[in-house]
Amino acid sequence: xxxxxxxxxxxxxxxxxxxxxxxxxxxxxxxxxxxxxxxxxxxxxxxxxxxxxxxxxxxxxxxxxxxxxxxxxxxxxxxxxxxxxxxxxxxxxxxxxxxxxxxxxxxxxxxxxxxxxxxxxxxxxxxxxxxxxxxxxxxxxxxxxxxxxxxxxxxxxxxxxxxxxxxx
Amino acid sequence: xxxxxxxxxxxxxxxxxxxxxxxxxxxxxxxxxxxxxxxxxxxxxxxxxxxxxxxxxxxxxxxxxxxxxxxxxxxxxxxxxxxxxxxxxxxxxxxxxxxxxxxxxxxxxxxxxxxxxxxxxxxxxxxxxxxxxxxxxxxxxxxxxxxxxxxxxxxxxxxxxxxxxxxx
Numbered sequence: 001x002x003x004x005x006x007x008x009x010x011x012x013x014x015x016x017x018x019x020x021x022x023x024x025x026x027x028x029x030x031x032x033x034x035x036x037x038x039x040x041x042x043x044x045x046x047x048x049x050x051x052x053x054x055x056x057x058x059x060x061x062x063x064x065x066x067x068x069x070x071x072x073x074x075x076x077x078x079x080x081x082x083x084x085x086x087x088x089x090x091x092x093x094x095x096x097x098x099x100x101x102x103x104x105x106x107x108x109x110x111x112x113x114x115x116x117x118x119x120x121x122x123x124x125x126x127x128x129x130x131x132x133x134x135x136x137x138x139x140x141x142x143x144x145x146x147x148x149x150x151x152x153x154x155x156x157x158x159x160x161x162x163x164x165x166x167x168x
Numbered sequence: 169x170x171x172x173x174x175x176x177x178x179x180x181x182x183x184x185x186x187x188x189x190x191x192x193x194x195x196x197x198x199x200x201x202x203x204x205x206x207x208x209x210x211x212x213x214x215x216x217x218x219x220x221x222x223x224x225x226x227x228x229x230x231x232x233x234x235x236x237x238x239x240x241x242x243x244x245x246x247x248x249x250x251x252x253x254x255x256x257x258x259x260x261x262x263x264x265x266x267x268x269x270x271x272x273x274x275x276x277x278x279x280x281x282x283x284x285x286x287x288x289x290x291x292x293x294x295x296x297x298x299x300x301x302x303x304x305x306x307x308x309x310x311x312x313x314x315x316x317x318x319x320x321x322x323x324x325x326x327x328x329x330x331x332x333x334x335x336x
Contacts, residue, residue: 079286085275091259107253108282115276118247120288120304136288 001082003127003144005069006059006097009034015049016042029145056093061101064159070104071167079121080105083131085114125162129153140165169250171295171312173237174227174265177202183217184210197313224261229269232327238272239335247289248273251299253282293330297321308333 002008012034013024020042029037038046049055072078080098084090091112098110116124117134124135125142129150132139141153142162156162170176180202181192188210197205206214217223240246248266252258259280266278284292285302292303293310297318300307309321310330324330 081286084280085278088260088263088275091263091280092256095256095259106282107256110253110282111286112252112259112280113276114274114278115247118249118279118288120286 001080001094001098002059004125004142005062005065005080005102006056007062008056008059009144011055011059012046012049016045019045026145031146031149033146050087051089053089053093056087056090057097059097062159064163066101068159068163068167069102071163073104075167077109078105079109079111079119081111081113081116081119081124083114083116083128084112123166125156169248169262169266170227172293172310173230173233173248173270174224175230176224176227177312179223179227180214180217184213187213194313199314199317201314218255219257221257221261224255224258225265227265230327232331234269236327236331236335237270239331241272243335245277246273247277247279247287249279249281249284249287249292251282251284251296252280291334293324 009026009029013026016022016034016038017024024034024037035043035046069078080102082094084094094112095110098105111119113119115134116126116131117136119135122137123140124132124137125140126132126135127142127144127147129141129147132141132153139153141147141150141155143155143157154165156165177194177197181194184190184202184206185192192202192205203211203214237246248270250262252262262280263278266273279287281287283302284294284299285304287303287305290305291308292300292305293308294300294303295310295312295315297309297315300309300321307321309315309318309323311323311325322333324333
């Protein structure tokens, strides 16, 4: 969900730049997690954004995601899996965000987990190589600044790539 | 989780009997869901119990469950999967219940889903035949009043049976 369907990184950067008067850009994050660029003594701030009541609920939807998800759903059995267990305060926000932006995905096809190795599916589209490694089907790497240097997976740069890959 | 680890049915019966001055017992539910025994015009009450703020958090742990789960965890990769998506208000309550009674299960091994067919595991211990049918590994039926007449699965009557089955 985060960095694939929902632009959590953009919101993280906006909040961090606002609070610390910095000008971190997406480009600077090439090959790095935001956590690696932000000094350790300010990690508490990144953590507090994640745990705030209005972080996940207000994230922008990634471009073309809704349209392509609708098309995918007409042909495949599509589940949304998110590592929500890492931030328990996100449960309701994520649920409401999905209901708002993806009302056509039934609740039965939403999965909150921590380890995506537990998923039984043919493909997993994810930005996180750690999750793709554990997954037993084919992992598809969704480009995000932090994973620019990662090799070993088919890569999609955006939802148009996802559409091309699965729908031709 | 419900009816296997947590005694949701017992709490449901206590609340219903209290509110409607009835005396429904576990025995009467042989082969039936509580929803089949309670008149349709009172289903709103059963629903309201599920959606209350204090239902899931206060459920009793099934006898021997903690001890056997600890033993299983020492030998297997144990995940807890619960159809929490059917009752979104249960997310936090279930999380806190698990943290309280099963602190040795890491958050990464908790899965909230609606359809257990999405789980990649060798075994699923569940009281609900609908979930076992969808599951691709071996489904083990955990006895509950409603499933007394269900055939076609290995059956465990309690956690001592689970222990015997997996740990000999």
